[in-house]
Amino acid sequence: MKTDRTVRSPRHAVAERPFIVIWECTRACPLACLHCRATARPERDPHELNGEEARDLMRQTARFGRPAPLFVITGGDPFQRRDLNDLIAYGTSLGLRIAVSPSGTPTLNRANLTAVREAGAVALSLSLDGSTAERHDAFRGVDGVFAWTLDGWRTARDLGLKVQINTTLTRRSLPDLADIAALVRREGAMLWSGFLLVPTGRGAQLDAPTPQEVEDALHFLHDCGAVIATKTTEGHHFRRVAVQRAIHAERGTRPELGALHAELTRRAHEVGLFDGQLRARRRPPMDVSSARGFVFVSHTGEVHPSGFLPVSAGNVKHTPLPDLYRTSELFTSLRDPGRLRGKCAHCEFSRVCGGSRSRAHAVTGDMFAADPSCAYQPGTFPHQAELRAVLAPASLRSGSSCDR
Template identity: 60%
Template sequence: MTRHPLRSARRDTASTPFIVIWEATRACPLACLHCRAEARPDRDPAELTTGEATELMRQITAFGRPAPLFVITGGDPFARPDLYDLIRRARELGLSPAVSPSATPALTPAALTRLHRAGASVISLSLDGATAAAHDEFRGFGGVFGRTLRAWQSARDTGLKVQINTTVTRTNLMDLPDIAHLVRERGALLWSVFLLIPTGRGRALTSLTAAETEDVLNFVHDIGRTVPVKTTEAHHFRRVALQRHVLAVRGADHEQVLGLGPLYRDLRRRAEAHGLIGADRNRRPPIDVNAGRGLVFVSHTGEVSPSGFLPLPAGNVRERPLTDIYRDSEVFTSLRDPARLGGRCGACEFGSVCGGSRSRAFAVTGDALAEEPWCGYEPGSFPYPGDLAELL
């Protein structure tokens, strides 16, 4: 039986999120070029206290079973001295916390061992270049690339699973096959390919065109049988997965039918040189989750928004339970209504499984319901609508 090219969250995302991301702090000594949080060296006195953070975790468990995925991010979570206590409390409450640290001097083998012993099972590390020069320039400090590679190995030795996150900008496009090669060689639970949202410090970076985005997403699809890969803020990857599935079944030339460009051919050639094309493992189907529709973000001060990249305040967990905010606030309910999407997203046959990046729409246009700016697909143009209808 052929595997479906997409997967669902296996829960009603109108009532229960698939994932809750908590920004434990904005403190971080790095100066990353894309930083959403515009992190600063010192902690904010208004951060959630240990007790308030524990209450937040209780609110997350109130969504029921299975509990949402719970990610502690920052800034750098290691800037909080109560991090290990919070992880233990999360475990006691029935959550499985993952941690997204920065590659600062605090990211030591001893710290990773303590994370694992406290109850963390997964960490994510950022790798935005395949060389020290490229990655360290992006991160704003020297030595970060080497520290990241050492932490990656130490985490795996400790028993932690590692996800690698890569932010895609025009400056590192040609590094993507080399980064994928590192992920394959060093081993990772997942490679998360994140399409830049021009918010925070990321506003100063050069955006991709819609055509370049199509080329990148099709490259990501190509290596999916060799590298366990997903996309972040690239919801139209779900459209690509459906298109490629139909074209493969029909034996059609995807490059020609989809009008892919020279960037795609360059990325594929580099991937082939690394042996990243043609493996026979099962592809990881992309999951149907979007800002406010399966995803909720809680800031360091308790403000709730649909995503860390979509700063539309919907309430504060100090004043209102997270369950109520997620289920009932106008910010969230509007994002879960595909009929309210504008432009091409509102007319697109893939709207129910894609919906475009609401964060990018907001960052570029100021309207969270506007069409996805980095998507070049014209609704109704795919030549096999009947095949799509069976999958949708």
């Protein structure tokens, strides 16, 4: 078994260039989502990057080289910026691949989505946190969001935009995961991402899943990979799960999981999630983490390892993004697996996982602490010999190595 069949690595050294750049173009948004990292508000911040500063950020991103990182314009709600389409067109002219992550509001209409596509955007990222209007709208804080999201989703697909669906994993949403997965499969999406809650912003008030519930949910997402392309956000131990499940599959064994996984599996079969044709090949998760292939630029230009890790390396108004990404002490330290503490430091999966530095920081105040959402105890995987053989090629991988 090869690691690149279970976990993919970026083609370029993650110490030199990110796989993805996310720009928070504004914090303005008419919704009041319970988990909002940005604690978004109705009005735009007068200090957010203006049009010329935004274009300069795009030029800085293009200087990472080709193929350029994926450039995601998020918010708040990007449709609150009148210059959105001009910026998409400019970034596209520089060779950037542009994706947009709008909110589910009446602005998610055919006219706006057509303009976004014609400006050059290649993909759209939408949030779905419930399988029904009642569930989703309660989470988003505004009635009608579910219907607007579905309409925008279908319109984007009709227009030829790739669509990624994001679902926040909280204790409240976990029982609904099988029904959400069935909806995603039925409507069609390029990718379904499970966002494992980081208790920051408004999300600090939500009830986070227990480590065992997280483990069950990640294994269920892996199961869903047979019929939907799946990934996680801030759930880096999904990569550990992918490796473990691949070894179990080769040996004809199964992991021991909890009650939530059993209930989700029962419900999945009840709604026919796994009926019909399976995917020809499971999508391997990408080995990208905070500062390791990933960088976030705030609405005011502050550069963070993640949007959920509010520690700044500097500002793009004063220091070019490539310099901050490659040489800042914050970013270089996060690329050093030797800085990990607690059980993450001793885990045999540390180089393929490493845990969420955002969650460690939010819960403990120490970005190098063990990820508090992980149930795995180092050394307890039963097939260690096979694991060593699988991870041997990855043992050379670090923030300063040349990833494939």
